[in-house]
Amino acid sequence: MNAVIPRPAARATPDSTPALTVAGPWRVRADDQRLTEVADTVHALLEPHLGARLLPGDTPAAHASEILLLLDGTSVPPARTAGTDPAGGAEPADEAYALTVHAQGITCRARTPQGAFRAATTAAQLIATAPDGGTIEAQEVTDAPRYAWRGLLIDPARCFLAPAEVRRIIDLAALYKLNVLHLHLTDNEGWRLELPSLPALTRGQTDADGKRLFYTADEYRDLQSYAARRHITLMPEIDLPGHCAALRAALPDLPPAPAPESARGFPFVPPLDLTDPATHAAVSAVLADVCALTDGPFVHIGGDEAVGITDACFDAGVRELRALARKSGKRPVSWQEASRAGTGPEDLAQFWVDVPMMDLPGTPEELADRPDLLAAGMTMEFASALTSFFAPSDHDVERILAGGGRLLLSPQSHLYLDRRYSAEVTPPHRARDAERLGFPTYRPRSVRHTASWDPASHGIPDDRIAGVEATVFGETLTGLDDLTTLLLPRLGSVAEAAWSGRAAEWEEYRRRLSRHAGLWRERGLAYFDAQDVPWE
Known part of the structure; x- marks a missing residue:
């Protein structure tokens, strides 16, 4: 079960895709230096939930599941946000994202660092609310906020x-x-x-x-x-x-x-x-x-x-x-x-x-x-x-x-x-x-x-x-x-x-x-x- 709050706008579960095991070690990695601060912040948010299982981001991939952060608009839905941007932008920030759970980890895609961070908090919730020693179901999630x-x-x-x-x-x-x-x-x-x-x-x-x-x-x-x-x-x-x-x-x-x-x-x-x-x-x-x-x-x-x-x-x-x-x-x-x-x-x-x-x-x-x-x-x-x-x-x-x-x-x-x-x-x-x-x-x-x-x-x-x-x-x-x-x-x-x-x-x-x-x-x-x- 996906226990994420707020509930994502859309979610699909691919057939025959293996689930992700939660119990092993984890790392958070950014593939773009514009997401380095996001990765560091997500790492800090995950520490109370993973403890010693949370490894540095440069840990070899073969040794850990990973949350991978990408600035990539592939599959990311259009922004649908209304209201006033609290950061002062003339238009609301683009916080839309796409997230994929697969056997090796969780991939977070977004067009902006804000969107990548919102995707990563979804990933953090999936990990923190999974049953002890359990798994996270393979899934594709797309999401964007209504209100800025x-x-x-x-x-x-x-x-x-x-x-x-x-x-x-x-x-x-x-x-x-x-x-x-x-x-x-x-x-x-x-x-x-x-x-x-x-x-x-x-x-x-x-x-x-x-x-x-x-x-x-x-x-x-x-x-x-x-x-x-x-x-x-x-x-x-x-x-x-x-x-x-x-x-x-x-x-x-x-x-x-x-x-x-x-x-x-x-x-x-x-x-x-x-x-x-x-x-x-x-x-x-x-x-x-x-x-x-x-x-x-x-x-x-x-x-x-x-x-x-x-x-x-x-x-x-x-x-x-x-x-x-x-x-x-x-x-x-x-x-x-x-x-x-x-x-x-x-x-x-x-x-x-x-x-x-x-x-x-x-x-x-x-x-x-x-x-x-x-x-x-x-x-x-x-x-x-x-x-x-x-x-x-x-x-x-x-x-x-x-x-x-x-x-x-x-x-x-x-x-x-x-x-x-x-x-x-x-x-x-x-x-x-x-x-x-x-x-x-x-x-x-x-x-x-x-x-x-x-x-x-x-x-x-x-x-x-x-x-x-x-x-x-x-x-x-x-x-x-x-x-x-x-x-x-x-x-x-x-x-x-x-x-x-x-x-x-x-x-x-x-x-x-x-x-x-x-x-x-x-x-x-x-x-x-x-x-x-x-x-x-």
Whole structure:
């Protein structure tokens, strides 16, 4: 069985061709020096799975099976990718490939190094998910992605990850053919990037043991280089004008933004007022430094949940944040709420919410039927306030489309992976984790629920979809194991929808997914053994 995730677009099994034995030694070889870095990176990705069986690339062919990388368009399908290239190209990169499994190894063909790397991750999955001491069926695979942007957001602002831990997430993303790592670097809870012009932002950012809780400029550059070698673009997020308590703690003299009457009684940290000269100077310095440190073309400016700011001040702030990013040569990305400050063809907005997606109770009876909300302290007064606050989100998508912008799909209903696992799929020994991990006001869901998501379900024209991005915010996390427990097994179906452009067929998909537990164990990654998957 081919257990590859995302599922390749086409696969054929030639008659009478011998299978490939997995147990013997392996090497990774490039026949073109333009693929040398790809071969080295694939070798590193395979080390947790092959160990001492992974030999240097110059090992004689007679002594090892091999993954052979070729820049050769033979049998490679046409690129069929739509959306926005996260690396900044005018057109999406050509990631199409062809792969052949034969008795001597696996041959990967592509027209570009990106395509060769995606083929090699398919080969790595075939090896890692094969039965112990087993074989891989002879096969011909052709494949290409549907969406150019296939991303994952992680949240070191709330749950800091050391650089080595971020690299492990980058490797995981690469194995599932994701190509963007979105770092939510700032929020009320912390500021996680050292900036040369404002060292106060990271002063005191340490834990109880004195361990540093931010990335130095050099560490940030190194993470970008590490990701780039895996054909992943790193995108930083500086979340403004709301979510700014950490910035306010470092720069306490900045005045609050003017607040509307409706904000009274609603808890919030006063957003920033970019019409104030001192605030404008500080934010200008922040974005200039972030843009200068960032290799990729995109910087995320936030724009979400700016509770306690007037419409006029929010409008002015978002417009200025966009202008500052563009002045520094970057293309701004924002959450969908920024559309209320206008949207143009160059704008990329991340769609995450509408009122139905909030799944809030409308009556006391509905609240009484939601023990998860009651346990989190939800009241009808607060539910009504949330419904009112998020009501404008119901029209954000039409604003973005009307203005000519593109949408990055991250619907909270399915792609927010900081969601609890439901009781019916929780094995008894994981009950505590199921109760502890995940945002408490989101309805707990099964693995199948996430896998049911279809990019077409929102009715957004395909040519206006920039891509797909899953998110894992860190309010309930304590470290890497918690993060991967929420990610795995749900990340696979998001990667499949982003690559193929459609929802997985559940019964077939869950059989493939069941083989990936061994891959995660070999990589030392914690996962949730949900009961709606027949784990092997």
